[in-house]
Amino acid sequence: MAFTFQSKHDHSRCITQAMADAEQLCAANGQRFTKIRKLVLELVWQSHRPLGAYELLPAIKEAGFNSAPPTVYRALEFLQEQGLVHRISSLNAFIGCSHLGHQASCCFLICQQCQLAVELESSTLASAITAITDDMGFVVQREHLEIVGKCSNCTAKPAALDSGECD
Amino acid sequence: MAFTFQSKHDHSRCITQAMADAEQLCAANGQRFTKIRKLVLELVWQSHRPLGAYELLPAIKEAGFNSAPPTVYRALEFLQEQGLVHRISSLNAFIGCSHLGHQASCCFLICQQCQLAVELESSTLASAITAITDDMGFVVQREHLEIVGKCSNCTAKPAALDSGECD
DNA sequence: AATAAAAAGTTATAATATAACAATTATTAC
DNA sequence: GTAATAATTGTTATATTATAACTTTTTATT
Numbered sequence: 001m002a003f004t005f006q007s008k009h010d011h012s013r014c015i016t017q018a019m020a021d022a023e024q025l026c027a028a029n030g031q032r033f034t035k036i037r038k039l040v041l042e043l044v045w046q047s048h049r050p051l052g053a054y055e056l057l058p059a060i061k062e063a064g065f066n067s068a069p070p071t072v073y074r075a076l077e078f079l080q081e082q083g084l085v086h087r088i089s090s091l092n093a094f095i096g097c098s099h100l101g102h103q104a105s106c107c108f109l110i111c112q113q114c115q116l117a118v119e120l121e122s123s124t125l126a127s128a129i130t131a132i133t134d135d136m137g138f139v140v141q142r143e144h145l146e147i148v149g150k151c152s153n154c155t156a157k158p159a160a161l162d163s164g165e166c167d
Numbered sequence: 168m169a170f171t172f173q174s175k176h177d178h179s180r181c182i183t184q185a186m187a188d189a190e191q192l193c194a195a196n197g198q199r200f201t202k203i204r205k206l207v208l209e210l211v212w213q214s215h216r217p218l219g220a221y222e223l224l225p226a227i228k229e230a231g232f233n234s235a236p237p238t239v240y241r242a243l244e245f246l247q248e249q250g251l252v253h254r255i256s257s258l259n260a261f262i263g264c265s266h267l268g269h270q271a272s273c274c275f276l277i278c279q280q281c282q283l284a285v286e287l288e289s290s291t292l293a294s295a296i297t298a299i300t301d302d303m304g305f306v307v308q309r310e311h312l313e314i315v316g317k318c319s320n321c322t323a324k325p326a327a328l329d330s331g332e333c334d
Numbered sequence: 335a336a337t338a339a340a341a342a343g344t345t346a347t348a349a350t351a352t353a354a355c356a357a358t359t360a361t362t363a364c
Numbered sequence: 365g366t367a368a369t370a371a372t373t374g375t376t377a378t379a380t381t382a383t384a385a386c387t388t389t390t391t392a393t394t
């Protein structure tokens with residue numbers, strides 16, 4: 001089941017699934033899923049919080065790779081091209097894609113309190129966008145919706161007790 | 168009439184209107200619409216292309232103001248707080264708001280060819296977003312949709328002849 | 335006019351991202 | 365299997381975007 005803010009989930013399964021899917025997708029597309037790309041994808045998937053590129057560097061260094069910025073940016077670029085990772089532009093941060101193969105419309109709910117982000121799809125939203133763009137004669141290449149606010153989990157519990165963790 | 172990609176319009180009217188509206192809004196809110204804030208708003212409104220903060224600095228210098236980055240960022244921050252300017256986060260750029268007073272939902276169509284951006288409102292879109300967030304129990308603070316692609320104007324004419332200008 | 339508050343000037347630096355070229359590794363052609 | 369080619373990664377340097385911190389000036393309040 002897809003991650004929602006309130007789900008207490010076994011996050012290791014998210015990671016396992018994401019890595020397996022990525023492996024398969026790269027194979028299907030004839031793309032090389034190299035060690036550094038795997039590592040970066042794993043690091044991005046370490047939580048449901050969008051992470052900055054520079055936040056990933058220490059772990060890359062620990063794993064024995066070159067940890068200069070181009071290393072992580074190249075891997076992130078590759079992962080974005082494959083649709084495995086999204087960039088949340090208002091945060092300058094990256095998050096694993098949880099809707100592989102449905103790249104056209106990206107919609108994110110971002111909680112200001114726990115900092116977690118949920119990606120979701122909505123046919124209603126897709127229709128609304130199509131209505132707008134068709135009306136304008138606009139040919140869509142990509143679309144990206146960021147909704148910032150407070151998730152139900154954080155609304156339900158006091159701020160002080162909020163751990164910011166996902167499980 | 169609001170700017171659309173295909174409209175050949177008298178852009179000086181856009182500027183005049185935007186400045187007059189801003190003057191009025193600041194007065195109504197008891198905010199000081201200082202010279203530098205006016206200048207920055209005018210500069211942002213010089214076109215319908217989102218402009219980077221550093222692109223504004225030369226003109227600020229020419230106008231005799233300090234042109235260090237904080238000058239322009241402070242003005243832009245003020246203008247954003249008043250809802251007079253939006254930041255297009257995927258471009259690290261700023262554009263004048265063409266729907267004053269309806270800040271809740273921002274939707275932008277951004278043409279990759281002519282680089283112009285159109286802000287629009289859609290009740291259908293607003294409903295779609297409400298449906299999503301209500302369903303998730305998510306309390307929205309702000310939302311921002313960026314749709315990137317090719318405008319009807321650029322689709323209609325060859326790329327080589329495209330001037331990127333708005334009138 | 336004296337005081338306080340807000341805004342703008344100024345210097346320095348933080349945070350994010352990319353350019354350019356060298357070295358290495360993997361793939362393809364033979 | 366080896367040479368040639370292409371792709372990836374290492375490395376150094378730097379570009380781009382944005383903010384911190386403190387000073388000076390301007391505006392508003394007493």
